[in-house]
Amino acid sequence: MPQFSQSRVETLKWLKAVVIGSAVLPLLVFFGGVYYLRGQANSNAASLIERAARVSEEHALKVFETNGAILSRVSDLLGDDSNEKLREREAVLHAHLRRMTKGLPQMQGVFVIDSTGRMLATDRRFPAPRDIDFSDRPSFSHHRDDGPQPYISELLTSRTTGEPFFDMSVRRARADGGFGGTLSASLLPSYFAEFYRELSGNDPHLKIALVRADGAVLARWPVLPKPADAPGASASRVRIEPGADAVARAVRAQLPDGQHGLLASRSLDGFPMYVAAWMDNEAIQATWLKQSALLTVLMVPVTVGLVFSAGIALSKTRRSLEAAEELRAEVRQRQQVEETLRQAQKLEAMGRLTGGVAHDFNNLLMIVSNNLFLVARQNPHLQGSRALTAMERAVASGAKLTRQLLSFSRRQPFRPESIRLQETLPQVLDLIRPAVGSSIAVTGQTAPNTATIEVDTAEFELALLNLAINAKDAMPGGGKLNIDAGNALPAEVPSDVSGAIVRVTVSDGGQGIDAEHLTRVFEPFFTTKPPGHGTGLGLSQVYGFCQRAGGTARIESRVGMGTQVHLYLPARSQTAPAADVAAAPASERLELRVLLAEDNADVAGATVAVLEMMGCQVRHAGSGDQAKQFLEVREERYDLLLSDIVMPGDMDGLALARHVRAAFPDLPVVLMSGYSESAADAAKFGLDVVPKPCAPEVLASVIRKAIAGRPASS
Numbered sequence: 001m002p003q004f005s006q007s008r009v010e011t012l013k014w015l016k017a018v019v020i021g022s023a024v025l026p027l028l029v030f031f032g033g034v035y036y037l038r039g040q041a042n043s044n045a046a047s048l049i050e051r052a053a054r055v056s057e058e059h060a061l062k063v064f065e066t067n068g069a070i071l072s073r074v075s076d077l078l079g080d081d082s083n084e085k086l087r088e089r090e091a092v093l094h095a096h097l098r099r100m101t102k103g104l105p106q107m108q109g110v111f112v113i114d115s116t117g118r119m120l121a122t123d124r125r126f127p128a129p130r131d132i133d134f135s136d137r138p139s140f141s142h143h144r145d146d147g148p149q150p151y152i153s154e155l156l157t158s159r160t161t162g163e164p165f166f167d168m169s170v171r172r173a174r175a176d177g178g179f180g181g182t183l184s185a186s187l188l189p190s191y192f193a194e195f196y197r198e199l200s201g202n203d204p205h206l207k208i209a210l211v212r213a214d215g216a217v218l219a220r221w222p223v224l225p226k227p228a229d230a231p232g233a234s235a236s237r238v239r240i241e242p243g244a245d246a247v248a249r250a251v252r253a254q255l256p257d258g259q260h261g262l263l264a265s266r267s268l269d270g271f272p273m274y275v276a277a278w279m280d281n282e283a284i285q286a287t288w289l290k291q292s293a294l295l296t297v298l299m300v301p302v303t304v305g306l307v308f309s310a311g312i313a314l315s316k317t318r319r320s321l322e323a324a325e326e327l328r329a330e331v332r333q334r335q336q337v338e339e340t341l342r343q344a345q346k347l348e349a350m351g352r353l354t355g356g357v358a359h360d361f362n363n364l365l366m367i368v369s370n371n372l373f374l375v376a377r378q379n380p381h382l383q384g385s386r387a388l389t390a391m392e393r394a395v396a397s398g399a400k401l402t403r404q405l406l407s408f409s410r411r412q413p414f415r416p417e418s419i420r421l422q423e424t425l426p427q428v429l430d431l432i433r434p435a436v437g438s439s440i441a442v443t444g445q446t447a448p449n450t451a452t453i454e455v456d457t458a459e460f461e462l463a464l465l466n467l468a469i470n471a472k473d474a475m476p477g478g479g480k481l482n483i484d485a486g487n488a489l490p491a492e493v494p495s496d497v498s499g500a501i502v503r504v505t506v507s508d509g510g511q512g513i514d515a516e517h518l519t520r521v522f523e524p525f526f527t528t529k530p531p532g533h534g535t536g537l538g539l540s541q542v543y544g545f546c547q548r549a550g551g552t553a554r555i556e557s558r559v560g561m562g563t564q565v566h567l568y569l570p571a572r573s574q575t576a577p578a579a580d581v582a583a584a585p586a587s588e589r590l591e592l593r594v595l596l597a598e599d600n601a602d603v604a605g606a607t608v609a610v611l612e613m614m615g616c617q618v619r620h621a622g623s624g625d626q627a628k629q630f631l632e633v634r635e636e637r638y639d640l641l642l643s644d645i646v647m648p649g650d651m652d653g654l655a656l657a658r659h660v661r662a663a664f665p666d667l668p669v670v671l672m673s674g675y676s677e678s679a680a681d682a683a684k685f686g687l688d689v690v691p692k693p694c695a696p697e698v699l700a701s702v703i704r705k706a707i708a709g710r711p712a713s714s
Helices: 005-078 083-088 090-101 138-145 191-199 283-376 384-409 420-434 456-476 538-548 601-613 624-631 653-664 680-686 695-710
Strands: 106-112 119-122 164-172 179-187 207-212 217-221 251-254 260-267 275-279 416-419 439-448 454-457 477-486 502-509 554-556 562-570 593-597 617-621 640-644 669-673 688-691
Touching: 005 090, 005 164, 005 179, 005 191, 005 260, 005 275, 005 283, 083 090, 083 119, 090 106, 090 119, 090 191, 106 164, 138 164, 138 179, 138 593, 164 191, 179 191, 179 477, 191 207, 191 217, 251 653, 260 283, 275 283, 283 384, 283 454, 283 601, 283 695, 416 456, 420 439, 420 456, 420 680, 439 456, 454 456, 454 538, 454 562, 456 502, 456 538, 538 554, 538 562, 593 601, 593 624, 601 617, 601 640, 624 640, 624 653, 640 653, 640 695, 653 669, 653 680, 669 695, 688 695
Parallel strands: 439 477, 593 617, 593 640, 640 669, 669 688
Antiparallel strands: 106 119, 106 179, 164 179, 207 217, 207 275, 251 260, 260 275, 416 454, 477 502, 502 562, 554 562
């Protein structure tokens, strides 16, 4: 930031004072208007609530008086007839009841119940169902025990249709004055709710309810949940003191839903009920805030105009400084992008070089592995000898090395294996100790009950090695590195993974990472090390490995307090099948006609010899195109196609396999790969893929699996 002259500083101060002064007057006007709008919002809400309560009262009275008249007509229609006579007249009664309720949308039905709680007649069905017992309803016991006063039930659910309803019922007396049953008109709460919805103009903030004197809610807008779903008594029962006068002014009160706001209620004359309308403070304030926002929209241009006219000089100065800073930021960003591109190009070149070397090296290992098998089979006395065992170990180590190289170059298909950390972690520690040097004390422990995980062993070892090297760089003067493994507790598992999780924690006592950089450490090419001392790919590989394994990674660090990296890896299911193909004894003869497609003559020669020793008749094709020609010779039939993926010509192994699937669907196909980006595509296509080098026993198992899986017609 450049240093300004004293006069420029004074000018800026004066402009700031003018800006502040030009904002004060509009602010005073604004706050005065906001205060007025607040009072107006409360007044309007009170008027709306009072009107809703008044109209709802008139509507409810009309409905209940209509229902009372219908029940009176039903009583006249029944007369003093006995239950037997009423059953004889049921068809006529049913027709009369249907005519009475026709065109009344509030009615669910009219029911005539005898003194035992059984239905005599209804407008809903003919004949009336006799198997429903109404004697357990409160309305029945009320009329049987207490007298002729009308009774309004709570919200009920129909036993035949499942509809919610409530009853308005009266007592039916026999000729001798005894209890003869009840007459009830069932009302639909949805009718009242729809009326309240229209009355509120679909305003969800204005709530209207029809309530019994004991607080039982019969109908409401917005609609309540069904009684069976209601979370508790508060959802279906409220306590409101109805207005004592005819005006029932809106007053501030605690609302039925537990909030505070404006409420108006009115009793229904002649019925133990009342209607209530209310609006909570939050809704009223929302209206006020909306109006205040409109005032803000009107005032802001005026205020901004005044402030802008006074602060234009200051704004220009700020913009010029910001433009210079933006230019510098763009230059830095472009340099970072160019550096990232260079790193990506380096990685791509390294990956291609590594992949090519790994492909050739795997072919060499394949030759050695197959010839070792031949030597052992042709010279049984050498089996188990130290020399052969050492060479077999060397082949396995070489295969593991190429897998690690391909994993680093991002060209290794993910090959999960079941790993017991109790056995694997000590071996990894032995790899780490030479890599970090004697100045770093490396320790590790695995809980005895730690579950088995299923990961790519090479990538797992590479991830721990990357973390160990980072820890070494963070402790140039030496220190302690600890790797701890165990089953993760549910509370510590990140939300983006689920199921049983094993946690592997790598801890160091190094310099730590500041909070600004901590969120970016898993990004490719990001590094906190000086130029030339880090690629920015180590933690990226760690995070990518965890993601491919179905888990995730987290990092914790504080400057001067060290760093902890947690790897969260899914535990292997007890019922999951083993990831590797089980090796079957190669001594069992296959007796198959095999077409081998392999461009490397030495690999082909060794593989042909192994297959022939297994009992196969083998024909070798030096390319995919030649293998295709052999297949098209109808006189020759094959039981299996065994092909390398990477081959010269127009048709590689994957293209050849697809051609065979289309032209010879009954012919099993097994692919081999020392390095190929198409290996994953082959697996997606449902093809068996064996890695190079591949032990003859494993190759035999894969061939048997492929033969066993071919269609029965083959």
